[in-house]
Amino acid sequence: MAQQHQLTPSDVPDASGMPMLGLGTWENEDPEQCTESVATALEMGYRHIDTAQAYGNEKAVGDGIKRADVARDDVFLATKVWIENLAAEDVLESTRESMDKLGVDYLDLLYVHWPAGEYDPADTLGALTHLQDEGAIERIGVSNFEPEHLETAQEVCEAPIFANQVEMHPNLQQDELREYCDEEGIELVAYSPLARGTVFDDPALTDIAEKHDASAAQVSLAWLREKDVTAIPKATSEDHISDNWASLALELDDEDIRRIDDIEREDRQVNPPFSPDSW
Secondary structure, three states, X not given: OOOOOOOOHHHOOEEOOEEOEOEEOOOOOOHHHHHHHHHHHHHHOOOEEEOOHHHOOHHHHHHHHHHOOOOHHHOXXXXXEOHHHOOHHHHHHHHHHHHHHHOOOOEOEEEEOOOOOOOOHHHHHXXXXXXXXXXXXXXXXXXXXXXHHHHHHHHHOOOOEXXXXXXXXXXXXXXXXXXXXXXXXOEEEEEOOOHHHHHHHOHHHHHHHHHHOOOHHHHHHHHHHHOOOEEOOEOOOHHHHXXXXXXXXXXXXXXXXXXXXXXXXXXXXXXXXXXXXXX
16 A cells, blocks of 8 residues: 655645644544644644534644644644534634634634524624624535525625535535535535445445555545545544545546546435434
8 A cells, every 4th residue: 555654734735824744633522632633633744623612622633733833824724613603692602612622823714513403594603704804713614515505604604715625525425515516606515425434345446446556535635635525534543643634645537537426326424303404
């Protein structure tokens, strides 16, 4: 398996100021492990870290950023406001609490985690705009939004919607959403880009991986990059963090891309009862 540890942060493609490969921290709940994985990723070259209020690990993520020998301004840091905190005043209060836990005085990107719970487009996004105006956040994002939610958000939000973070991988290709976001200039960010491990069982991905002396994880991440989608794979061990990082050196050819594009599965891994897809 070819591993290219000489890759540097300058090798990471950039989407309007956001590194297109990041470290996801969902379900990385052990504080010391989370701190160590964040520090390991940053020292390896990652410059994009993603967390959320609901993950319960913002303090550990912040500790990992402090532990790494990387300047705060070189780290693209994103978190998400949970559905119970989406009333305007709660957005303001909980975001300041998140910043305190993370140990930072600004966030590069703040997401609405789901269009659910206390979400009200005008009030919620108005609060995010207020945070942006006062310099607490640099970009406004949403997560798990379908095109109809994005359309409403853009109508009521005074600031641009920078990104939409959704589940996306070769077994859930999000064609309609990708087309909409491309037309509207909204960055797509893929969580669960390895389909919670099921990419390792897909014959097309494993065949392509063998062809390139790579891993199926690297193939999935390289395919997303070819689609101009930012990926934030969750990883805790140094080996997995390194394997994902090495995906930056993998170049898929046209045949590889077509073969993955032809996968017609709709295998959603994350679908809570408040998800738009479950309505």
